Ligand SMILES: [Fe+2]
């Protein structure tokens with residue numbers, strides 16, 4: 001993987017005329033079932049989708065906007081399972097061909113600025129980037145705790161973050177960078193993930 005460039009080399013995604021065009025949730029879930037065979041990856045996408053939705057709800061956004069946030073989270077890694085060398089180009093092109101809202105496509109395109117070369121600009125872009133790594137990290141922590149999410153505390157998560165051998169593939173640098181870009185302290189992001197992730201609908 002290290003030798004493959006995932007740079008997208010562009011900064012415009014989707015088309016303005018498709019603004020407001022959201023994929024029905026059942027269609028997005030069918031796409032996930034078709035493209036993603038790895039159950040753990042599916043759980044990850046549903047958890048990130050749930051966090052995005054919960055965050056949009058906490059901000060008091062409209063139903064339409066909440067759906068956009070949810071879809072960006074739900075679909076952000078859809079191509080990772082079968083086409084890792086085309087991540088996230090393939091899902092972007094799929095959503096462009098289906099004339100989906102450009103904001104959803106852009107958020108997906110900017111979920112890993114170091115890899116895709118696309119800067120997170122909107123609040124939705126920044127929160128997808130922020131929740132992505134942290135969600136997986138907190139989930140990994142929940143799996144090693146006998147009580148799962150129950151009684152989990154921010155300080156416990158932070159202790160694991162300092163332990164570089166725990167969930168070593170999760171980039172601590174990206175977590176810090178995403179928190180700075182979103183202008184939300186890492187502690188607050190962790191608290192939000194702890195408080196919301198256990199309720200994610202994994203169906
Ligand atoms: Fe990804």
Ligand SMILES: [Fe+2]
Nearest residue numbers: 044076077132
């Ligand atoms: Fe992800």
